[in-house]
Amino acid sequence: MHELGIAASILESVQSEALRHPGGRITKVGVKIGELCGVDRDALQFGFEVLVKDTEWEPVVLDLEYIPRVQRCSKCAHQFRMTDFDPQCPQCGEFLTDCIGGEELDIAYMEVDE
Amino acid sequence: MNRIEVEKKVLNENQILAEQLRERYRQLGVLCINLISAPGSGKTALLERTLERMDKGSRVAVLTGDLQTENDAKRLAKFGFPVKQITTGGTCHLDAKMIGKHLEDWKLEDLDLLIVENVGNLVCPSSYDLGEDAKIVLLSTSEGEDKPLKYPSIFLKSELMLLTKIDLLPYVPFNADVARENARRVHPQMEIIDVSSTTGEGLDRWMEWLRARQERAKAKLQTATVPH
Numbered sequence: 001m002h003e004l005g006i007a008a009s010i011l012e013s014v015q016s017e018a019l020r021h022p023g024g025r026i027t028k029v030g031v032k033i034g035e036l037c038g039v040d041r042d043a044l045q046f047g048f049e050v051l052v053k054d055t056e057w058e059p060v061v062l063d064l065e066y067i068p069r070v071q072r073c074s075k076c077a078h079q080f081r082m083t084d085f086d087p088q089c090p091q092c093g094e095f096l097t098d099c100i101g102g103e104e105l106d107i108a109y110m111e112v113d114e
Numbered sequence: 115m116n117r118i119e120v121e122k123k124v125l126n127e128n129q130i131l132a133e134q135l136r137e138r139y140r141q142l143g144v145l146c147i148n149l150i151s152a153p154g155s156g157k158t159a160l161l162e163r164t165l166e167r168m169d170k171g172s173r174v175a176v177l178t179g180d181l182q183t184e185n186d187a188k189r190l191a192k193f194g195f196p197v198k199q200i201t202t203g204g205t206c207h208l209d210a211k212m213i214g215k216h217l218e219d220w221k222l223e224d225l226d227l228l229i230v231e232n233v234g235n236l237v238c239p240s241s242y243d244l245g246e247d248a249k250i251v252l253l254s255t256s257e258g259e260d261k262p263l264k265y266p267s268i269f270l271k272s273e274l275m276l277l278t279k280i281d282l283l284p285y286v287p288f289n290a291d292v293a294r295e296n297a298r299r300v301h302p303q304m305e306i307i308d309v310s311s312t313t314g315e316g317l318d319r320w321m322e323w324l325r326a327r328q329e330r331a332k333a334k335l336q337t338a339t340v341p342h
Contacts, residue, residue, distance in 0.1 A: 002206055002238035009124050017118070027115070031124060038240050038267040085263055085299040096302060099270065105241065107120045114116050 135245025
């Protein structure tokens with residue numbers, strides 16, 4: 001339910017990046033959405049489209065990349081994709097594993113037509 | 115076409131403000147906690163019991179967030195500590211800017227503990243860093259045991275879970291063991307304290323947790339100010 005605010009923050013980033021490319025035009029912004037970040041991708045995509053519609057930013061496409069939750073084993077350092085909230089290391093059986101991916105809500109890249 | 119790698123947080127502006135707040139708290143040895151739960155899990159009731167148990171001279175203040183009304187601030191002001199309502203007017207969470215704005219006419223150096231009561235919502239508040247030292251999530255026995263699995267983000271980011279309304283256990287079909295197990299599946303290292311704001315059960319442990327964290331905030335301050 002806060003996706004529109006998130007979309008507005010993404011658009012602000014696009015606008016400030018655009019200032020650094022006078023004469024250029026931003027065509028795409030890539031955003032990483034972690035499994036755990038609490039943001040719904042469809043609602044975010046919709047919110048962004050609504051925000052840019054009929055504005056000079058309309059050509060900007062939002063490219064969302066989903067990042068699954070990844071854990072690292074504190075014992076054997078094995079990295080694995082966590083499914084069904086089972087934190088146990090599939091390699092050595094250790095239960096103490098740390099979340100190292102899946103919390104992202106990051107702008108990854110932008111594409112500019114210079 | 116030119117591709118630029120950006121690699122910055124979407125909520126970068128909020129993050130910058132949150133880090134500024136965190137640094138101010140750190141420099142002054144203020145402990146800031148952010149209470150988050152679904153509506154009706156007992157955040158305000160817990161705060162009433164918490165403030166009631168504080169010594170009169172305690173340097174504590176509360177910022178309480180809601181979409182509308184000053185009701186919570188009125189409930190909490192009775193205890194004599196500074197309380198301010200943040201009315202978001204519809205926004206489903208607090209952000210760092212709102213906190214900074216509402217702190218403007220308070221002197222942070224006069225505080226040891228700043229309690230932020232977030233808007234009742236398990237989803238959006240988890241995305242917004244308020245500069246707090248710890249997020250604390252409340253889950254009540256009148257909700258479902260599977261909430262930690264349904265809303266993993268906030269349970270993962272919280273250091274402590276308060277299992278509230280524990281006095282209702284005999285009357286509700288809530289399995290506390292399953293709830294704790296679900297919480298630990300999402301966040302194995304999270305501390306859990308069972309509390310009841312009605313009977314007072316578990317409140318001593320909660321107050322002790324708060325005291326220990328306040329001491330830690332002060333200890334950090336002393337280490338930071340020891341002359342070399």
